[in-house]
């Protein structure tokens with residue numbers, strides 16, 4: 001069971017992406033996928049509808065899975081492993097979550113289970129780089145998320161000029177010299193196949 005998180009600030013496209021990733025990774029029943037979403041009502045479609053396609057969906061509310069409700073998150077991971085044993089668990093943390101803390105909490109849940117970590121994927125919204133990076137408190141949070149990322153996906157590239165994508169990538173690179181940076185549009189599905197491959201092939 002491999003656990004992959006899709007992190008990033010509120011509104012950067014996590015929920016939209018995670019639903020498409022789930023569909024493509026499952027590949028018509030080829031792989032078992034579970035979703036863990038850290039906000040009640042985040043998934044816009046009825047969880048039951050998604051579950052009919054063979055997926056499990058868990059909602060965790062009441063705080064952030066990387067801090068206040070880390071223990072609940074860990075228990076959810078463990079129960080998923082015991083009851084459903086998916087090949088992939090895709091996690092959408094809240095917009096303020098810190099990826100390495102989400103990883104720690106997930107590992108806690110995997111103590112007696114055979115789990116591995118997928119990449120920490122962080123979305124960076126190409127439509128508002130200045131807003132995300134240049135504000136005091138928010139900027140600190142966003143740069144911490146970027147520093148923790150294995151892969152940064154510059155999201156919503158359908159909505160901006162190519163030069164803005166290049167600028168966003170350059171700014172992200174300043175905070176993380178190692179992460180792979182790629183362009184993503186969940187709307188046009190650009191970059192989606194590449195992310196699916198990264199998740200499936202990822203080795204810790």
Ligand SMILES: Nc1nc2c(ncn2[C@@H]2O[C@H](COP(=O)(O)OP(=O)(O)O)[C@@H](O)[C@H]2O)c(=O)[nH]1
Pocket residue numbers: 008009010011012013014015016017155156157158159184185186187188
């Ligand atoms: N232009 C564009 N908008 C997107 C894309 N993905 C998501 N959005 C929009 O961005 C907003 C926030 O998306 P959501 O997935 O809820 O973000 P989250 O808060 O990170 O889960 C919604 O209005 C989406 O329709 C994309 O690829 N392109």
Ligand SMILES: [Mg+2]
Pocket residue numbers: 014015016042092
């Ligand atoms: Mg969301």
